[in-house]
Amino acid sequence: MASNSGSEDELLESLRNPHTEKLDQRAKELREREEAQTQKAAQRLRELISSNSTLPVTISSIRLIGSGPQHTRRSFLDGLFAPILSANRGSSYKLSEALQEAGAVADKLRRFDIYHDVSMFVDKPDPTDPSSTPTDIDIWLQARERGRINLKTGTDIGNVEGSAYGNLLWRNIFGGAESLSLNASKGTRTRSSYQAVFDAPILSDPDKRITLDALASSTYKPWASHEEVLKGAGVKYSWATKSGTRHQVGYTGAWRQTTNLAADASPTVRNDAGDSVKSSITHTWTADRRDHPLLPSRGYLLKTVSEIAGWGPLRGDVAFWKSEVETAAAMPISNGVSFTTGLRAGVLYPLPVGFGGPAQPSRIHDRFQLGGPTDIRGFNIGGLGPRDGRDSVGGDVYAAASANLLIPFPRVAKDTPLRLQLFANGGRLLALKDTSSSDVYKTIAQLADGLPSLAAGVGVVYAHPVARFELNFSLPLVMRRGEDARKGLQFGVGINFL
Known part of the structure; x- marks a missing residue:
């Protein structure tokens, strides 16, 4: 029994590879660096929005992506999105107002209790689209549908x-x-x-x-x-x-x-x-x-x-x-x-x-x-x-x-x-x-x-x-x-x- 225990200890010791420990440490450092970069990017985005909060913009479209729209009627989403589409109202928002309105729509989506993990992104339309203007922005809402x-x-x-x-x-x-x-x-x-x-x-x-x-x-x-x-x-x-x-x-x-x-x-x-x-x-x-x-x-x-x-x-x-x-x-x-x-x-x-x-x-x-x-x-x-x-x-x-x-x-x-x-x-x-x-x-x-x-x-x-x-x-x-x-x-x- 003593010889068996010794062989098991030697086997476990051989599995403790110093290269594996270094790889784990390296992976940890990369994760920490990615988190820091994400936080810096979010901070830069907040600063950019703050410095351009009065910039006039037009919400040209709102789209729901992810697994959210699979079982949701288009007419239901249109009733939610249409009131804030400034492209259809003939007027524009300030950037801060547009983000506030879009955030309110995202909050409504959460309160319906059919989605979770609702997040919002802002982007410029395709520059090759002849109907787009320099003030146009697109709102993207990503949502994951709850179990039905x-x-x-x-x-x-x-x-x-x-x-x-x-x-x-x-x-x-x-x-x-x-x-x-x-x-x-x-x-x-x-x-x-x-x-x-x-x-x-x-x-x-x-x-x-x-x-x-x-x-x-x-x-x-x-x-x-x-x-x-x-x-x-x-x-x-x-x-x-x-x-x-x-x-x-x-x-x-x-x-x-x-x-x-x-x-x-x-x-x-x-x-x-x-x-x-x-x-x-x-x-x-x-x-x-x-x-x-x-x-x-x-x-x-x-x-x-x-x-x-x-x-x-x-x-x-x-x-x-x-x-x-x-x-x-x-x-x-x-x-x-x-x-x-x-x-x-x-x-x-x-x-x-x-x-x-x-x-x-x-x-x-x-x-x-x-x-x-x-x-x-x-x-x-x-x-x-x-x-x-x-x-x-x-x-x-x-x-x-x-x-x-x-x-x-x-x-x-x-x-x-x-x-x-x-x-x-x-x-x-x-x-x-x-x-x-x-x-x-x-x-x-x-x-x-x-x-x-x-x-x-x-x-x-x-x-x-x-x-x-x-x-x-x-x-x-x-x-x-x-x-x-x-x-x-x-x-x-x-x-x-x-």
């Missing part, structure tokens, strides 16, 4: 629920950045959920989109002793303004069932058992100026959601006006420490179905629920507000607020998405006694009557690219009789935390 079919499966754990899911995404279906997403999941609380979403941009604009969706789900709601079965479909149109705010208008028709009641379900839940049809129009307005949607350190969010039900082709058997407002702000303190705060409030005002006859009280499907790891930490889901026996039956008016101090972990880079959290949050959820407008005002005034239900604690926050994860230790400080508080560890997963 994407299949993903996995499991999720969070918010006292575990589930398995599958997702099929089909991109660029008709060559105009359309997409079809099919989702299916089964879990411990969401027993089953099936959703199909078709999305398409309008007029080659990523900020103007039309969406068609259909949903069928069955969700177990132990805090209210029943299972909700939902089948519905809707259409939405969304757009963005020049200031960066976003709007979405939609129409939804849904058939809801309150079924599989527990043996000890409350009279309120039993009264709402059976079928219900809702037809509603919604509008959402969002102004998001935060530097990160899940772990912001500066900026603010303003959002309103308004819904009117009982009007439309289906009309349905419920009618109400429902409005929510959400605000959030974040500010840096020092050394990666930041302070965030949030406020949410909502009102549900019952209306007559078809706007004729008496208004009917709200149903459990439509009322607000408050409490849980993504809004009022330190309380279970549906832990705040009106109750009938052990059931949380929801409310018609609520307000909730939170304050969070986010601190980087010791000996961990400040730019990592991991933070320690100190928080305090609270809120109130109330029910209307009748459907009169005077009772709505009285109920809103009661929100300030006494201290809200409060909890504080400490935890760990991790901002994954697709969701935010929190593990908190919570201590309820103020709670009302019957409310379902939770002292100790609480785990939450979501994309919209208070």
